[in-house]
Structure formats: C-alpha cells, structure tokens
Amino acid sequence: MAMEKFIKKPDRKPPKLIQSGPISWLLKNMFSSVTNSLISLIAILLVIQSVPFLVSWFLVDATWQGENRAACVENSGACWLYIREKFNLFIYGFFPKAEYWRVNAAAILFFVLIAPLFFKKFNFKLKWGLSVMVLYPVLTFILFYGGVAGLEVVETNKWGGLMLTVFVAYIGIIAAFPIGVILALGRNSDLPIAKYLCIGFIEFWRGVPLITILFMASVVLPLFLPEGVDLDKLMRATVGITLFQSAYLAEVVRGGIQAIPKGQYEAADSLGLNYYHKVSNIILPQALRIVIPSLVGTSISLFKDTTLLLIIGLFDVLAMVVATSADILWLGFEPEGYVFVGIIFWIFCYTLSRYSFKLEEKLSFKKN
Amino acid sequence: MKEEEIIRIENLNKWYGNFHVLKDIDLCVCRGDKIVICGPSGSGKSTLIRCINHLEEFQEGSLIVDGIEINKDVKNIEKIRSEVGMVFQHFNLFPHLTILKNLTLAPMLVRKKNLKEATEIAMQYLERVKIPEQAEKFPGQLSGGQQQRVAIARSLCMEPKIMLFDEPTSALDPEMIAEVLDVMVELADSGMTMLCVTHEMGFAKKVADTVIFMEGGQIVEENEPNMFFNKPKNERTKLFLNQILTH
Amino acid sequence: MVVVKFYNNSKFRRIFFQVFILVSFIALIVFIVNNMFANMEKRGINTGFRFLTSESGFGILQSLIQYDETSSYGRTFFVGLLNTILVSFLGIVLATFLGFFIGISRLSSNWLLRKLTTVYIETFRNIPILLQILLWNTLFRRLLPPSDLEILPNIYISREQLTIPEITINPFFYVMLVVFFLLIGFIFFYKKRAEKKLFITGEGSPVFLVASVLVVGYFVVFIALRNVSFNFVDPIPGRFDFETGISIIPELFSLSIALGVYTATYISEAVRSGIESVDKGQREAAVALGLRKSTIMKTITIPQAMRVIIPPTTNQYLNLTKNSSLATAIGYPDLVSVFAGTTLNQVGQAVEIMLMTMAVYLLISLFISLILNIYNKKSKIVER
Numbered sequence: 001m002a003m004e005k006f007i008k009k010p011d012r013k014p015p016k017l018i019q020s021g022p023i024s025w026l027l028k029n030m031f032s033s034v035t036n037s038l039i040s041l042i043a044i045l046l047v048i049q050s051v052p053f054l055v056s057w058f059l060v061d062a063t064w065q066g067e068n069r070a071a072c073v074e075n076s077g078a079c080w081l082y083i084r085e086k087f088n089l090f091i092y093g094f095f096p097k098a099e100y101w102r103v104n105a106a107a108i109l110f111f112v113l114i115a116p117l118f119f120k121k122f123n124f125k126l127k128w129g130l131s132v133m134v135l136y137p138v139l140t141f142i143l144f145y146g147g148v149a150g151l152e153v154v155e156t157n158k159w160g161g162l163m164l165t166v167f168v169a170y171i172g173i174i175a176a177f178p179i180g181v182i183l184a185l186g187r188n189s190d191l192p193i194a195k196y197l198c199i200g201f202i203e204f205w206r207g208v209p210l211i212t213i214l215f216m217a218s219v220v221l222p223l224f225l226p227e228g229v230d231l232d233k234l235m236r237a238t239v240g241i242t243l244f245q246s247a248y249l250a251e252v253v254r255g256g257i258q259a260i261p262k263g264q265y266e267a268a269d270s271l272g273l274n275y276y277h278k279v280s281n282i283i284l285p286q287a288l289r290i291v292i293p294s295l296v297g298t299s300i301s302l303f304k305d306t307t308l309l310l311i312i313g314l315f316d317v318l319a320m321v322v323a324t325s326a327d328i329l330w331l332g333f334e335p336e337g338y339v340f341v342g343i344i345f346w347i348f349c350y351t352l353s354r355y356s357f358k359l360e361e362k363l364s365f366k367k368n
Numbered sequence: 369m370k371e372e373e374i375i376r377i378e379n380l381n382k383w384y385g386n387f388h389v390l391k392d393i394d395l396c397v398c399r400g401d402k403i404v405i406c407g408p409s410g411s412g413k414s415t416l417i418r419c420i421n422h423l424e425e426f427q428e429g430s431l432i433v434d435g436i437e438i439n440k441d442v443k444n445i446e447k448i449r450s451e452v453g454m455v456f457q458h459f460n461l462f463p464h465l466t467i468l469k470n471l472t473l474a475p476m477l478v479r480k481k482n483l484k485e486a487t488e489i490a491m492q493y494l495e496r497v498k499i500p501e502q503a504e505k506f507p508g509q510l511s512g513g514q515q516q517r518v519a520i521a522r523s524l525c526m527e528p529k530i531m532l533f534d535e536p537t538s539a540l541d542p543e544m545i546a547e548v549l550d551v552m553v554e555l556a557d558s559g560m561t562m563l564c565v566t567h568e569m570g571f572a573k574k575v576a577d578t579v580i581f582m583e584g585g586q587i588v589e590e591n592e593p594n595m596f597f598n599k600p601k602n603e604r605t606k607l608f609l610n611q612i613l614t615h
Numbered sequence: 616m617v618v619v620k621f622y623n624n625s626k627f628r629r630i631f632f633q634v635f636i637l638v639s640f641i642a643l644i645v646f647i648v649n650n651m652f653a654n655m656e657k658r659g660i661n662t663g664f665r666f667l668t669s670e671s672g673f674g675i676l677q678s679l680i681q682y683d684e685t686s687s688y689g690r691t692f693f694v695g696l697l698n699t700i701l702v703s704f705l706g707i708v709l710a711t712f713l714g715f716f717i718g719i720s721r722l723s724s725n726w727l728l729r730k731l732t733t734v735y736i737e738t739f740r741n742i743p744i745l746l747q748i749l750l751w752n753t754l755f756r757r758l759l760p761p762s763d764l765e766i767l768p769n770i771y772i773s774r775e776q777l778t779i780p781e782i783t784i785n786p787f788f789y790v791m792l793v794v795f796f797l798l799i800g801f802i803f804f805y806k807k808r809a810e811k812k813l814f815i816t817g818e819g820s821p822v823f824l825v826a827s828v829l830v831v832g833y834f835v836v837f838i839a840l841r842n843v844s845f846n847f848v849d850p851i852p853g854r855f856d857f858e859t860g861i862s863i864i865p866e867l868f869s870l871s872i873a874l875g876v877y878t879a880t881y882i883s884e885a886v887r888s889g890i891e892s893v894d895k896g897q898r899e900a901a902v903a904l905g906l907r908k909s910t911i912m913k914t915i916t917i918p919q920a921m922r923v924i925i926p927p928t929t930n931q932y933l934n935l936t937k938n939s940s941l942a943t944a945i946g947y948p949d950l951v952s953v954f955a956g957t958t959l960n961q962v963g964q965a966v967e968i969m970l971m972t973m974a975v976y977l978l979i980s981l982f983i984s985l986i987l988n989i990y991n992k993k994s995k996i997v998e999r
Contacts, residue, residue, distance in 0.1 A: 029725070346738070446907070474901075477907075
C-alpha cells in the first residue's frame with residue numbers, strides 16, 4: 001500500500017470582516033457592553049467639558065503680545081506676555097545680564113563634550129563619558145563663578161532659575177553615585193560594623209523628608225563645621241541633596257547587586273580574584289546594567305525635588321515664579337508661571353522616563 | 369445504533385494576527401470517545417482544544433458542543449465552559465486557596481451548591497485521585513504530580529461531560545508522570561469523553577479510540593491506535609513516530 | 616607549617632578594617648560634637664529641652680487640640696504633629712481611592728478610559744509635587760468666593776476658611792454608638808449562623824438583605840435623632856469673623872488634594888503591576904471552570920494581586936506623609952511649619968528642634984517598615 005503524502009495547505013489571509021472600519025473599532029473598543037458604553041459616555045462628557053476650556057485658556061483667549069499687563073486684562077485666557085517679559089529671570093535667575101553668555105556657553109559645552117559619544121568610530125566611549133561626567137560640573141562651576149582668566153566673580157546668591165535647578169540636580173546625581181555604590185557594597189558586606197553603619201546611614205536619610213534635610217543643611221550644618229570654615233548656602237544645600245540622593249541610589253544599586261546569581265560570585269572566587277577585582281570587574285558592571293532604568297528613575301525624582309530649594313530661600317526655577325509674581329507691575333500671574341515651569345519639568349521628566357522605559361524594554365529583550 | 373455526537377467541528381479556521389494557526393479543521397467526537405492528539409510543537413494542537421471551551425476565539429467555521437453552538441452569546445459560552453473541564457500543563461491551581469477551597473469554589477459559585485454538598489463532592493474526587501489527606505494544604509506544599517491530580521479533581525467537581533487535557537504531564541518530573549496517567553486511565557475506564565494533547569504514546573495505545581496527528585495547523589491523520597502506530601497512512605506521521613519512538 | 620604573614624591573615628584583615636571604620640566614624644562624631652558646642656557657646660545658643668515648657672507666644676491657624684498664645688512649645692509640637700497626621704490621613708484616603716480606580720482603569724478594555732488614565736498618570740507624576748501644591752493653593756484662592764458664602768445650610772465657604780457648625784456630643788450619642796456596635800455584632804452572628812445553616816441543611820438565608828436593611832434603618836434613625844445625639848451651634852456671622860462655628864483653612868484641602876492626586880499616580884502603577892503579576896493561567900483556569908469575569912476578579916485576581924500591591928502602596932503612604940512637610944510652603948501649620956519653622960526662629964535651638972522633628976519622621980518610617988516586614992512574612996504564599 002502506497003503511503004499518503006503530506007500536503008501542506010497554503011496559508012490564507014484572515015477574513016476581512018473582523019478588523020478594520022471605524023464603526024467596528026468603536027464597537028469593539030468603546031461600546032462592547034452596557035457598562036463599557038456607560039463608561040465611554042462619561043469619559044466623552046469629561047473630555048467635552050475640559051478640553052475646549054483648556055484650549056481656549058492656553059491658546060485661543062491667551063495674550064501673547066503687548067506692552068504691559070493691561071494687554072492681558074482684556075483677554076480671559078492665559079497671559080503668556082508675563083512669561084515673555086520674565087523669561088530671562090526664569091532661565092538665569094539674577095545672574096548679571098552681561099554674563100548670560102557664560103551660562104549659554106556651559107550649555108553648549110555640554111553638547112560639544114557628549115558629541116563624540118554618538119560617533120560609531122570613537123573607541124573610548126566609556127572613558128570619555130566618565131571623564132566628561134566628572135569634569136563637566138567642575139568646568140561649569142568655574143565658568144559660572146568666575147574669578148579666573150579675567151572672568152568677573154558672580155556670587156552664588158545671584159545664581160537662579162532653570163540654570164540653578166539643572167546645576168544642583170546634576171551635581172547631586174553625579175556626586176551621590178560613588179557614595180551610593182560604596183554604601184550599597186557596605187550594606188551587602190559580611191563585616192558587621194560596616195554593614196550596620198551603612199544600614200543606619202541609608203535608613204536615616206531615607207526616613208526623613210528632604211525638607212528637614214535642607215533645614216539641617218541651612219541651620220545646623222554651620223554649627224558642625226570648625227570655626228573659620230564657611231560654606232555658602234548653595235554649597236550646604238548641595239551637600240544635603242547629595243547625601244539624600246546617595247541613600248536612595250544605594251538602595252537601587254543594592255537591588256542590582258542582589259539580582260546577580262550566586263554562581264557569579266562563586267565563579268569569580270574560583271578564578272582567584274580578590275574582593276576589589278571581583279566587585280569592579282564582575283559584580284558592579286552587571287549590577288549597574290540591570291538597574292539603569294531605576295537609576296534614571298531616582299534621577300528624575302531628584303530633579304523634581306530640587307524645587308524644594310525654594311523653601312530655604314534659594315532661587316530655583318519654581319522660586320522665580322514666586323519672586324516675579326511679587327513684581328507690582330505683574331501681580332497675579334502665578335498660575336501662568338506655575339504652568340510654564342510645570343511644562344518645563346514635564347518635558348524633562350517625561351523624556352527621561354520614556355528613555356528609561358525604552359532602555360528597560362531593550363535590556364529585558366536582551367535577557368530573553 | 370449510531371453513537372451520540374457530542375462535539376462537532378466543521379471547517380474551523382483560526383488566525384493569530386496574520387498567522388494562520390488552524391486550517392480547515394473537521395472533527396467529530398462521540399460521547400465516551402477518548403481522543404489523543406499529538407504532533408510537533410507549534411502544530412496547533414493546544415490551540416484546537418482551547419477553542420473547544422472558547423479560551424481562544426476562532427474566525428471561521430462552526431463548533432457545536434453538546435448541542436450548543438459557540439457564538440458571541442456570553443451565556444452559551446458560560447454554559448459550555450461549565451460542561452467542559454480542562455486540565456492545564458502548569459496545573460494553574462489557585463495558590464492562595466487551600467486544596468479544598470480550590471475544589472469547592474466553582475461548584476458553589478457556578479453550580480450554586482452549598483458548602484456541605486460541595487465539600488462532599490470535593491472529598492469524593494480527592495479520594496478518587498488518592499490524596500484526600502492533602503485537603504487542608506496549599507497548592508505550593510504539594511508535589512507536581514499531586515498538584516496535577518488536584519487539578520483533575522477540580523475539573524471533575526464540576527461534573528463535566530467532556531474533559532480536555534492540554535499536555536498534562538509535560539511539566540512533570542519523570543517519576544510523577546505515572547501517577548497522573550493512572551488517574552487519567554481510570555477516568556477513561558469510567559466512560560468520560562476525553563480529548564488529550566499528549567506525547568505519552570503508551571497512554572494513547574492503552575486508552576485511545578482515535579489518535580490524531582497534527583502538523584502545520586491541519587489534521588494530517590486520524591486513525592485508530594493500532595493502525596496509527598503500526599501502519600500509519602501518512603508518511604509524515606511515520607517520520608514523526610520514528611523521531612519520538614527511536615529513543 | 617605554612618606561616619601566614621599576619622597582615623594577610625583573613626581574620627586580621629577583617630578585624631583591622633572594621634576597627635579602622637569604627638575609629639574614623641567615632642572621630643568624625645567627636646569632631647562634629649566638639650565644633651557644635653564651641654559654635655553654640657560662641658553664639659550664645661541655649662542647649663537642652665527646657666524650652667519645651669516655656670510659653671510660645673504665637674497663635675496657630677488650625678489646631679485639633681486646645682491651643683493659644685499662652686500654650687507651651689511642647690504643645691506647639693503636638694499641634695503640628697496632629698495637623699501632619701490629619702492632612703496625611705486625608706491625602707492617603709484620596710490617593711488610595713484614586714490610585715485603585717486609575718490602576719484598574721488602565722487595564723480596562725475601554726480604549727478611551729485607558730487613554731485618559733494614561734494622560735492623568737503622565738501629567739501628574741512628571742510635575743514636581745511642590746509645584747502642584749502651590750498651583751492648587753493658588754487656584755483655591757482664586758476660585759473661592761472672597762467673602763463668606765452659605766453653600767449649604769449653616770456651612771459657609773470663603774477664601775479664608777470653610778465654616779461648619781460646632782458640634783458637641785450629648786450622652787445619648789454613646790447610646791447610639793453602643794447600639795451601632797450591637798448591630799454589627801448581630802449581623803456577624805447572623806452571618807455565621809446562616810453559614811452553619813447552609814452547611815447543614817443547604818438552605819440559604821438573606822444575609823445581605825437583612826444586613827442592609829438594618830444598617831440603612833440605623834442611619835435613618837441616627838439622622839432623625841441627630842439633635843438628641845449632638846448639640847449643633849450654628850455659625851453666627853460676627854463683625855469680622857464668625858463668633859461660633861469651626862473654621863477649616865483651605866490649605867488643608869489644597870494640600871491633601873495635591874498629595875492625593877500626586878501619590879495616586881504611583882499607587883495606580885502598583886495596582887496595575889499587581890494585577891498584571893497574576894499568572895495568565897490563573898484566569899484561564901477560572902474561566903475554564905465557568906466562573907464569571909467579575910467573580911474571577913473578586914476571588915482569584917485581587918486576592919493574589921494584593922500581595923504585590925500592598926508593600927509599594929504602603930511605601931507611598933510613607934512618601935505622602937513625608938511630602939506633607941511641604942505644607943510649610945503654603946503656610947499650612949504642620950509639624951515642620953510650626954515647629955521646625957516658627958518655633959526654631961523664635962528659640963534658635965536648631966539642633967534640638969531638628970532632632971525632634973526628624974525623629975518623628977524616622978519613627979513613623981521605622982514603624983511602617985516593621986509592619987510591612989510582618990505583613991510580608993505572613994502573606995508569603997505557602998510553599999514546600
């Protein structure tokens with residue numbers, strides 16, 4: 001008896017009727033059941049109620065041009081004129097106008113320095129990236145503060161606006177990193193004294209609100225320093241923020257270290273690596289890669305938290321809203337100011353969180 | 369006398385997006401039939417039995433279970449699901465409930481049985497799968513084989529007319545496969561209608577009325593076990609049997 | 616015998632290293648404390664906690680306990696602490712309801728609802744909480760009527776305050792309270808008996824019906840007899856302010872709303888990932904048993920998801936409590952505002968005051984992590 005042959009039937013395309021068409025899409029995604037339809041109706045009502053109002057406040061009825069606040073009073077929408085008028089203050093704070101170029105130069109410098117990282121042929125990406133990260137804040141500080149190469153000295157109490165916000169956040173994130181890594185290693189170590197000191201340190205900073213830390217930095221820290229040593233307010237706040245951030249970073253890094261399988265330690269030990277080599281070549285490179293998304297996450301949090309500087313009297317970008325709305329000629333435009341600053345923060349944070357989300361997807365893909 | 373038909377599948381086609389997973393499936397199952405479905409991975413065998421209790425939607429064709437046609441009607445689907453029991457590869461016991469609660473949950477909520485009745489039925493089936501002493505434990509405390517037996521008992525508590533098995537022994541350690549297969553053989557002897565996706569050819573030889581071989585989303589061969597293993601009709605079937613039986 | 620050089624001996628290294636850390640740590644502490652005393656002496660700052668008993672000399676806008684200018688700084692501390700607890704509690708209630716609603720909505724099959732919740736989350740979590748607090752506060756100040764407006768009988772609202780009748784409790788209230796507990800007890804008893812009856816005879820009892828009739832009936836009676844349980848002193852508008860009535864400052868609402876709305880975005884993420892963490896097979900198995908969608912959610916999905924949801928949510932409660940200290944930016948009299956702010960300015964004993972303030976938050980943190988640890992141990996799914 002001859003055997004049957006296996007004949008593969010050809011693949012067909014799925015029947016059309018199941019997808020496509022806006023009506024069937026609506027039926028499937030918004031009106032699939034009674035409850036769903038009800039929810040959709042309420043949601044549509046909500047959108048109809050709020051969107052036109054927001055659009056008219058933001059755009060249609062808003063004032064974009066004019067001489068003074070009288071131009072704004074005629075329109076019921078937002079007064080963007082106020083933002084235009086105070087724009088420089090939002091960005092540079094009370095930095096002398098003639099020296100704005102120094103802030104701009106620092107911003108441009110950043111992009112120039114990181115540019116090589118985007119060239120495929122550049123071979124020293126990691127080393128270059130790390131040196132830029134460490135050297136950039138030093139260069140920026142010199143540029144802002146001046147006092148060398150004929151640059152006029154600008155005291156830190158003149159710094160303000162977005163420039164101050166970004167500067168403090170940047171220093172906080174970079175300086176907290178090594179401390180955080182050491183704390184994480186300490187907390188994971190089998191030396192009891194080191195371990196419990198690290199736990200105490202981490203839990204202390206994580207347990208109290210940032211605002212109390214900033215108060216500590218501004219009123220108590222001067223008492224801790226020996227006579228004659230004087231840190232200015234911005235420095236003290238930065239120290240507080242750095243220590244605060246290092247505790248959160250330590251917990252993130254610890255998560256990464258704990259995620260590394262025991263086999264990696266055993267393999268490293270069996271190769272005869274000492275503690276330093278084991279940690280720096282085997283454990284940390286893997287642990288840090290795992291936690292990159294969470295590192296971005298805590299950085300975003302810190303960036304948002306820099307707004308607290310306003311409470312201790314430093315002029316970050318949010319504090320500039322409070323300061324400028326006290327101008328007698330422009331009274332009563334806080335909402336516009338808050339919305340404007342909110343949009344700035346939103347753009348920064350949203351971009352970063354999208355980026356970390358993409359990274360997370362990429363990393364988890366590689367793992368599979 | 370013509371046997372009573374319980375499942376009728378006609379010209380069933382299914383797509384995942386644009387991928388054609390089931391092609392023109394026709395299948396008829398009578399009451400009390402034991403059917404074993406085998407085939408290489410990705411051949412659509414699990415998808416086919418998951419269509420029977422509508423865990424998967426299909427796009428073309430018709431499927432009638434116990435006189436009820438599967439369509440968009442939610443009531444029909446619920447009715448069919450309560451008549452069709454299913455056993456999964458990974459047991460899917462509810463880890464936060466005790467074994468007894470796992471067994472009594474659906475009879476009480478769907479069949480509206482009271483606690484006493486439900487408990488009696490549950491204990492009766494736990495005896496049948498030979499682990500009544502585990503009733504108060506949690507799933508995590510049991511071995512894989514025990515968990516799968518509980519899963520079988522859980523389905524039986526609904527007193528289904530048809531049992532579907534989706535690779536019930538694939539996730540088990542070798543020494544536990546026998547205890548699960550024993551329960552399945554006993555169930556087959558009691559006259560239950562069964563559809564099993566499995567690679568346990570010994571089980572197929574012992575209990576199956578019909579063995580089905582699937583490949584590329586289509587039924588290649590449907591044969592009684594003796595013929596299937598000794599004189600397969602299709603050369604693809606022979607190749608498959610050679611691959612799995614030579615080792 | 617192999618001789619190990621003493622500095623390569625692993626035990627020696629461990630001890631040496633730890634002693635080194637300890638000594639440096641102690642040296643640092645000694646250095647700081649020395650500087651501190653020297654500085655304080657030079658600036659003429661008092662030490663110790665005696666200031667807590669002296670008269671504060673300033674009033675506080677809102678206080679849950681009796682407080683005026685003649686009260687002590689110690690009492691100021693408690694007024695601030697209670698205000699912190701009050702605003703955190705309100706924020707937590709709001710954040711929990713909003714967070715669960717948003718988190719579940721994010722997984723809805725309704726496209727529009729999903730999109731709206733995404734917009735909500737992305738908007739509110741990417742804007743600093745302090746900015747949101749300030750914005751809510753400004754909006755409240757703008758939108759509320761400039762002078763007292765009676766929105767409900769005997770309830771007035773204005774930019775400055777919400778005024779409600781003063782309530783004092785009559786002895787009859789305690790009778791009602793006892794009746795309430797008896798009622799709850801009876802319902803539990805009835806439910807137990809109904810279960811027993813169901814088990815033995817298979818007959819069901821209308822537990823839900825009986826319970827709801829009793830509870831609704833109780834509240835009808837309670838409302839009808841409210842004037843016997845309580846004495847209401849209606850707010851009487853005086854020349855400058857109300858002569859009677861309780862005033863609540865709008866900062867309480869702007870702060871708790873801002874905190875609730877912000878924290879809800881994080882709680883919703885926890886809820887979503889908790890529900891998603893439940894294995895797909897669980898739902899399939901339940902579906903295959905013929906259970907309904909709503910029943911599956913209630914009996915299978917939520918109980919398993921809660922184990923994943925509760926720990927991060929508790930952490931968010933803690934964060935909310937810590938964030939409530941931003942009250943000081945809008946002048947809500949919380950602990951940081953009245954104690955680490957006003958009191959510190961008057962007394963000048965920064966070290967003691969900051970120590971006390973931080974200790975409060977640390978204790979709350981430690982307490983909550985203790986509870987979480989216990990919960991985590993208890994809720995672990997039983998395994999072999």
